[in-house]
Amino acid sequence: MSSKEELIKRLNTAMAWELAGVIQYMQAAVMVTGYEREIFREFFHESSEEARDHAEAVGEKIAVLGGVPTVEPATIRQAADIQGMLEAALALEIDALKAWEACHEVAEAANPGTMFWIEEHIAEEQEHVDHLRKLTGKVKFAAGDIDKSKGTTA
Ligand SMILES: [Fe+2]
Numbered sequence: 001m002s003s004k005e006e007l008i009k010r011l012n013t014a015m016a017w018e019l020a021g022v023i024q025y026m027q028a029a030v031m032v033t034g035y036e037r038e039i040f041r042e043f044f045h046e047s048s049e050e051a052r053d054h055a056e057a058v059g060e061k062i063a064v065l066g067g068v069p070t071v072e073p074a075t076i077r078q079a080a081d082i083q084g085m086l087e088a089a090l091a092l093e094i095d096a097l098k099a100w101e102a103c104h105e106v107a108e109a110a111n112p113g114t115m116f117w118i119e120e121h122i123a124e125e126q127e128h129v130d131h132l133r134k135l136t137g138k139v140k141f142a143a144g145d146i147d148k149s150k151g152t153t154a
């Protein structure tokens with residue numbers, strides 16, 4: 001397989017994760033209920049639209065390289081409650097980030113200009129992972145790192 005073919009294949013994997021994001025986030029947007037709906041419906045709706053834009057952008061890139069953009073989404077994770085939806089979103093973003101990083105590994109040899117475009121996507125997916133790690137409470141702080149001399153409630 002040529003380096004260009006390998007890049008097309010990996011871009012198609014990234015596209016499949018973006019397509020999964022379109023559907024997964026849309027389902028979450030319409031299914032989120034309870035008072036969480038007020039906060040998270042818009043977040044899921046916008047995340048779906050952003051994934052659609054990313055899918056289209058990567059489809060454009062695949063096509064200009066002579067590849068056929070995929071119409072098959074990657075794994076779509078479903079959940080009925082908000083914590084499950086956010087955990088599913090985090091898992092999706094981690095998979096999307098890995099897929100974009102895999103594109104980067106082969107981009108320089110295949111199509112150097114594309115490498116920088118891929119870097120922008122890696123930065124964006126990392127932002128999504130970071131945000132969802134905070135939303136799902138994955139970030140832990142050491143109590144000892146808080147400077148109590150500046151005043152605390154406890
Ligand atoms: Fe994306």
Ligand SMILES: [Fe+2]
Binds near residue numbers: 096
């Ligand atoms: Fe993302």
